[in-house]
Amino acid sequence: MKILTLNFVTCARKACKASPAAFPLRPREAELEIVEQDINPLFVRNVLPRLEWDALREVCGELGLQQLPSTAPSPDDLFTTTPAAADTAMADAADAHEPRPSQLLRDLHTLLLETTMRSGKLVCGNCGHEYAVKEGIANFLLPSHLV
Template identity: 45%
Template structure:
């Protein structure tokens, strides 16, 4: 599961739909059953893609996710980039590319801060299916 994907998913438990705590889902670093594992996958660098996806990114949620994964290098405020080819933005766009597109969660859990439900990630695939007692 790429980090980019985590910025677009929230808890699927119906009761959480109206809670602001259902997003972002939080990564549990030390779950006994399933420790968090990250991998790096080489993806062709495209500053235009990162530039175009940036307006769709929930920046506070990305900061939380990055921090939980040990990355504290992002600026506190969402950057305003006018030209993705400008040299002054090159390093930031590369850092975002690495975080969003090349960093992959291969195993672990995500937890809803509202209801505490755990979503398991195995072989880079997150399971968002709910158990029977949580399905409306």
């Protein structure tokens, strides 16, 4: 499960939906892995305003990932018109002034879309229910008395 998804998933119990303690779900005994993906700059730009930044920071802290800045970056920070050094050789005159992914965007891509929780548990801070994650698949089936 991608770190991105952890920023959107909630406890499946209806009673928890309204409780601030229920979000974000707390990762426990998490085994992480990096699954490489093509960068999709327009997707990151689309989803950035929808992130709960404080929850993202908390989850990154609990998983021992990088420290994030205290406030969310603005969409303007995702692109730069200055070619990155590594790209300079490949940039031809025509697209030298096209907006390019900034280092921040690359870092967000790695964090949100490539860093995944392969196994562990997600725990609701309101009801204490534990959702198992195995081989990247989260089990959100509830026993009928909890629906």
